[in-house]
Amino acid sequence: MQTARSLEELQALAKQIRRHIIEMTGAAKSGHPGGSLSSVEILVTLFFGGVLRHDPKRPDWPERDRFILSKGHGAPALYAVLAECGYEAAPRELLKTLRKLGSPYQGHPDKRFLPVLEASTGSLGQGLSLAMGMGFAARLNGNPSRTYVLLGDGEIQEGQIWEAAMFGAYHKIDNVTAIVDYNKMQLDGFIKDVMELEPLVPKWQAFGWHVLEVDGHSFPALQAAFTLAREVRGRPTVIIAHTVKGKGVSFMENNPKFHGVAPTPEEVELALKELA
Amino acid sequence: MPLKTRYELNLGMATREAFGRALVELGRENPNIMAVDADLSKSTFTHLFAKEFPERFVSCGIAEANMVGVAAGLASHGKIPFAASFSCFLLNKAFEQLRVTVAYPGLNVKIVGTHSGISIGEDGPSQMSVEEISLACSLPGFVVLAPADEVATRALVRAAAEHVGPVFIRTGRPRVPVIYSPDQRFEIGKAIELVEGSDVTIMANGLMVAEAIRAAEALDAEGISVRVLDLHTVKPLDREAIRKAAEETGAIVVAEEHLVDSGTGVRVAQAVAEMHPCVMEFVGIQNTYAESGPPEALLEKYGLTAPHIAAAARKALARKRGR
Ligand SMILES: Cc1ncc(C[n+]2csc(CCOP(=O)(O)OP(=O)(O)O)c2C)c(N)n1
Ligand SMILES: [Mg+2]
Numbered sequence: 062m063q064t065a066r067s068l069e070e071l072q073a074l075a076k077q078i079r080r081h082i083i084e085m086t087g088a089a090k091s092g093h094p095g096g097s098l099s100s101v102e103i104l105v106t107l108f109f110g111g112v113l114r115h116d117p118k119r120p121d122w123p124e125r126d127r128f129i130l131s132k133g134h135g136a137p138a139l140y141a142v143l144a145e146c147g148y149e150a151a152p153r154e155l156l157k158t159l160r161k162l163g164s165p166y167q168g169h170p171d172k173r174f175l176p177v178l179e180a181s182t183g184s185l186g187q188g189l190s191l192a193m194g195m196g197f198a199a200r201l202n203g204n205p206s207r208t209y210v211l212l213g214d215g216e217i218q219e220g221q222i223w224e225a226a227m228f229g230a231y232h233k234i235d236n237v238t239a240i241v242d243y244n245k246m247q248l249d250g251f252i253k254d255v256m257e258l259e260p261l262v263p264k265w266q267a268f269g270w271h272v273l274e275v276d277g278h279s280f281p282a283l284q285a286a287f288t289l290a291r292e293v294r295g296r297p298t299v300i301i302a303h304t305v306k307g308k309g310v311s312f313m314e315n316n317p318k319f320h321g322v323a324p325t326p327e328e329v330e331l332a333l334k335e336l337a
Numbered sequence: 338m339p340l341k342t343r344y345e346l347n348l349g350m351a352t353r354e355a356f357g358r359a360l361v362e363l364g365r366e367n368p369n370i371m372a373v374d375a376d377l378s379k380s381t382f383t384h385l386f387a388k389e390f391p392e393r394f395v396s397c398g399i400a401e402a403n404m405v406g407v408a409a410g411l412a413s414h415g416k417i418p419f420a421a422s423f424s425c426f427l428l429n430k431a432f433e434q435l436r437v438t439v440a441y442p443g444l445n446v447k448i449v450g451t452h453s454g455i456s457i458g459e460d461g462p463s464q465m466s467v468e469e470i471s472l473a474c475s476l477p478g479f480v481v482l483a484p485a486d487e488v489a490t491r492a493l494v495r496a497a498a499e500h501v502g503p504v505f506i507r508t509g510r511p512r513v514p515v516i517y518s519p520d521q522r523f524e525i526g527k528a529i530e531l532v533e534g535s536d537v538t539i540m541a542n543g544l545m546v547a548e549a550i551r552a553a554e555a556l557d558a559e560g561i562s563v564r565v566l567d568l569h570t571v572k573p574l575d576r577e578a579i580r581k582a583a584e585e586t587g588a589i590v591v592a593e594e595h596l597v598d599s600g601t602g603v604r605v606a607q608a609v610a611e612m613h614p615c616v617m618e619f620v621g622i623q624n625t626y627a628e629s630g631p632p633e634a635l636l637e638k639y640g641l642t643a644p645h646i647a648a649a650a651r652k653a654l655a656r657k658r659g660r
Contacts (some may be wrong), residue, residue: 091459133463160459162630162638168461174628183463185399185424215376218398247399248376249384256398298374 063146065111071280074145075105079288079309080336081141081156087329088198092168094317097138099304100211104142106283107209114207117147120177124206127195129180131188132213132242133169134321140166143177150177186219188212189239193228196237196297207291210235215247218256221269229297230269238290239299244278244306249315250317265299277302310335344531344550349515352508352543353451355490357382360419362491363498364390370498371411373397373420375404381421381451392598405431405439405448413446417498424450424466424507432472439503440476447497448473448505453483454594455627455635456544457510462626466507471599473505474572480525481572483507483601485546488517489569496525507543509594511632514547516567528575534564537657538582539649541592542568542601543619548636549592551643556650563650571601576608588653590618592646594636597621616656618649 066074078101086092105144107113107128114126130139137159143151150165158164165175169183180191192210199206212222229237243261245252252258265272271293275282283302289299307313310332313324324332349355364370364386373395378384387394395411397404406644408418420427423473427450439446453466473481480500484490490508497504516531523529531546532553541549546567553563564586566578582589589609591602602619609615622639636642 089459155375160461160629162628162634164629168459168629169463171628172624173461181463183461184430186430214400218376218400220402222402248380249374249378249396255396255402 063109063111063113063115066109068280071105071110075101076203076336077145078105078138078141078200080333081144081215082137082321083310083324083332083336085137085156085159085166086323087293087326088157088235089323091160091319091323092137093134094137095246095306095313095316095326096132096135096213096242096244098308098310098313100135100138100242101241101308102278102283103211103240103302104138106142106280106287108142108146110280110284112284112287113209118222120150124204125219126206127179127208128206129182129188129192129210131182131210132185132216133182135211136166136168136170139170148177152176168307172193185213185216186221189225192237193225193232193234193240196234197232199236206236209240210217210237211240213247214241214243214245214252214258217258219243226265226268226270233295234297235294237297238287239297241299241301243301244304246306246315246317246320248320261301269296271296271298272301273298274301275303277304344516346439346514346516346547346550348512351488351510351512353485353510354382354487354492355487356421356449356451356506356508358383358495359491360386362640363495364393367417367498368555369415369417370525371395371418372418373404373408373411373418375399375401375422375426377422380423381449383421385629401426401430402434405434408446409434409438409444412446412603417445417447419447421449423452423464424469425452425464428466428469428472435476440478442445443478443502445501446503448503449508450505451508452509452510454509454543455622456594456632457638458632458635459629465627467596467622468599469507470593470595470601474604476503480504480570480573482525482570483542484569485543485567486513486516488515488519488521489523492521492523493569496523500525509544513544514519516546516550526570526573526575528578529567529569530564530578531567532565533585534562536562537588537590537654538564538566538586539590539592539646539650540566540568540605542571543594545592545594545641548641548643548646552646552650555643555647560650561650561654568601568605571604574604574608576612579605579608580612580622583609583615587655588616590620590646590649590653592620592642594641596621611648616653618653620646620649
């Protein structure tokens with residue numbers, strides 16, 4: 062089992078994960094740096110901040126908490142986190158093989174190549190339903206396992222998300238926590254210019270969910286939200302995490318270009334300097 | 338006997354880009370042409386249309402099922418909507434909408450799938466479309482097109498707009514060789530003979546057409562006379578061209594960037610079985626999902642390059658000759 066790291070350790074880890082993301086996508090010459098960088102604190106809080114009950118030495122532990130990266134294109138962040146956790150299937154030295162033939166680090170999460178993943182994703186909109194099934198089964202089995210699922214803000218434009226939302230409230234799936242990486246951007250640009258989501262908090266509330274809104278780059282705020290979510294009974298929680306796409310690298314922040322374009326060698330160098 | 342192919346196969350633009358450009362041309366000619374998008378306009382090149390005709394560009398967000406329903410509604414009012422996204426999301430996420438809202442009443446909706454096949458490369462199987470020919474062809478009344486290059490795409494997008502009824506057009510992500518001269522004529526349902534030959538026929542579509550030509554050149558050097566047909570229309574099939582190939586060459590290879598057990602090949606086999614049974618071989622993706630990697634490496638690993646086609650042709654010929 063993992064114990065919570067100190068704030069300084071979490072911050073250092075976040076920086077390390079960001080460096081990995083830059084180096085991985087830079088080496089692959091493709092991938093999605095923007096949405097990987099926006100989710101770093103969320104993932105680090107989950108895996109290192111005392112939230113997810115998991116044991117890198119026992120990936121098959123039946124009572125482990127599950128994490129689903131529903132926004133599968135954010136895979137580089139998850140791969141870097143799994144590697145830093147010390148999962149044997151996710152070696153650190155292979156991170157730079159991202160997207161290469163035969164790599165455990167496929168373009169989108171692929172359980173065939175990296176069995177410690179809880180889901181194969183990449184087609185947006187499907188992870189919340191999967192989480193609902195996992196939550197339902199865990200409750201039925203008396204298994205204390207909780208399920209966490211990370212959604213993109215653009216991703217929740219998919220209708221299936223709202224089918225799952227209805228399901229979660231009706232079936233009182235309180236062992237599932239969803240997080241929306243609310244970076245206000247999607248592939249073609251800003252959410253408001255493609256398909257506005259606001260008012261977002263009342264939407265989830267109307268669907269019967271317990272809603273929390275936090276600064277998605279603040280460890281204490283995220284930790285507090287996850288603690289609250291665990292205590293709520295009778296309905297699932299969604300954490301609306303306000304984030305910045307490309308967070309941590311000045312020229313990537315809020316820059317639509319870096320949704321799905323990798324940094325050039327020069328940009329990698331610049332970014333790594335900022336993350337030193 | 339040297340093969341008289343005039344194919345230099347110089348790299349042209351991606352068929353998805355050719356689609357985006359053709360749509361702009363059509364938009365200038367016909368005010369009813371519209372583009373419908375699900376947060377992929379930069380990838381499908383409908384952003385070109387959006388720039389010139391913002392009022393005829395409909396942003397749906399990441400919601401493919403709704404997008405297809407909306408396109409159907411537009412068509413009901415006489416618009417000619419082109420709904421574009423990655424093939425996999427369009428055909429898989431919106432299949433029920435394509436079936437009941439579009440195909441069932443036979444609405445005049447054009448569905449353009451980009452990023453087809455495994456040649457998208459690094460993004461991997463969740464974004465790869467290897468079953469959409471099967472899905473699209475299963476919809477009664479649909480016309481299904483799979484152009485090989487930029488010239489074919491431009492012409493077939495135009496033909497799709499003129500055709501009244503639902504059409505699916507399959508396009509790809511990578512740049513592909515130019516096969517056709519700009520004045521080549523295309524007709525829905527009419528295959529194009531690219532290389533004349535009498536020993537064996539290779540039928541292909543999409544980026545496999547250039548591979549088929551390369552295979553034909555290699556086989557010609559071995560003294561095997563190969564006919565190459567571009568089956569740019571998978572539905573309705575050019576049954577006459579298929580019958581002639583079966584009768585005249587007695588051996589057929591179908592090559593496609595698609596699951597081999599549910600695509601163009603099985604449709605051709607059905608036609609051959611009905612009209613003039615002959616030896617057949619099939620080149621395509623076997624019963625698996627592919628993986629991330631460079632497009633060329635993936636095409637090689639999953640058996641979709643010219644040498645694989647040539648091997649299949651040799652096998653077909655040997656079987657035909659009873660060896
Ligand atoms: C069903 C589906 N449609 C389209 C895509 C293509 N796509 C990949 S990422 C993306 C934008 C995602 O935006 P968002 O969920 O906000 O992710 P983030 O900003 O965190 O990167 C799109 C449209 C996809 N992967 N799946
Ligand atoms: Mg976003």
